[in-house]
Amino acid sequence: MARKDLLKSVIGQPTDPPVDGGRSSYAMRGASKSMKVSIDSLAENSKRLLEGETIVEIDPALIDASFVNDRLSGDDEAFEELKASIASSGQDTPVLLRPHPEAANRYMVVFGHRRVRVARALGRPVRAVVKEMDDVAHVLAQGQENTARADLSFIEKALFARNLHDLGQAKEVIQQALTIDGTLLSRMLSVAGTVPGHVIAAIGPAKQIGRDRWEDFKKLMAVKSNVAVADRILATEGFDQLDSDTKFEILHSKVTEAGRAPRRRAAKATPAKRTWTAGEGRIKGVIGRAGRAYTISLTSKDSAGFGEFLSENLDQLYAEYLSQSEETSTS
Structure with a gap:
């Protein structure tokens, strides 16, 4: 689904406002809310025009990040390309914001984080649509936009799923947000929960590394002595200057060589x-x-x-x- 259609689908019909502004009570009502605000109902509105919706310009200093992160650092190339494009041609597609649920006169990004970051770097206002929505609608919109983005890697999607799970979102909501089934969600949560967070952060988005290789790396990281090996490699001089995919390749190969691999092996060796x-x-x-x-x-x-x-x-x-x-x- 194109991003413009996604924007239409989200703002085409308002969702019920939350009973209270806090997110702490969401965990108990997330599953029932997901039945009312589903990706199917959002998609039905994607063909509607943006009647009555206004694009406004907002100071990026008034905008805070989403309450759930969906990206790792290390995507400087894509950011610089977007920055150059907006600097020369302007911001064509507005971002989607919601009034901040906990801070008056501030806004929270639903999707469009990089466009907000670019506007902040260029010192110019952000073109945005501001829409009242609760946390469930926020999660579904952000997750659906992630699914529409080809540049979001497996590990970034896995971390997004884990972050939602840690915040108390129901598994049904997470599956709808990422348009995945329960089996894939379980695999994502397993990878993001087994590989230490500091190792994932050090590797970065690893755009070329898919699910199978991350699952293989997860098995290595399930052995505590292998984590110690990975930490020594992370501390090697110059490692932090490598690109994300190379970091993964080096870690995987060095841990396999120097560390203690799990006893249970796959029947066929993974191609080099x-x-x-x-x-x-x-x-x-x-x-x-x-x-x-x-x-x-x-x-x-x-x-x-x-x-x-x-x-x-x-x-x-x-x-x-x-x-x-x-x-x-x-x-």
Whole structure:
């Protein structure tokens, strides 16, 4: 679902105001509230126009973050790209805010955190829609917007789910917010609950690392002695300067080598993979080999163009490979 449609779906119909302003009582009524405010009902309003809704400009100094975090640090490249775009062309899409439930004359971000951060950095007001909503509607809107974002990694979604769970949100609400089933939610909570928080924070968003590899890393981190190994690696000089995916790869490989791996092993070994970055982050790739299969997956800004270049020059590249192989064999 596009972000504009998502904005329509959230502000198309107001939700019932909470009985009281505090969130402490939500844990007892979250499940029943989720029946009234579901993603289905929000999606039904996505086709409606924003009739009667006003986009206003608000000082970012008056805006606080959502009560549940959904991002890790280490996404500076995407932030700088968004900042440059807004600086040159302005903020096209408004953010969604709600009146702060605990502080008068302040606002809380429902979604659009990076746009608020950009406005703060540029010293300009934020274009926003302000909508009264309770915590359940807030969680559903923020979670649905997360699902629509392709750049949110598995571990960020897992931490978002764990944060909601720790705040007392019902599992039914979390599943609806992230549009996932109970099995995937259990896996997310297991990963986010087993891998120590300081290790996850040190790694960062790890955009190229998916669920299976995080679950494998979780099994390593379930052994206390392996956590000590990870801590020694985190303290290594220069580790904090590496990109997020490389941090994960190094931690995973070094802990496996030096630490104590769990006794129960998978029947088949996980194919070895490594990450590659060039052009100051304009092109990134994950390179893997399993038996005779060799795969290269490209992402980031130049991925499409570079991929086309490779595909158009495969014959020439293979010919050069054969030529070098023959020279090596005859020398």
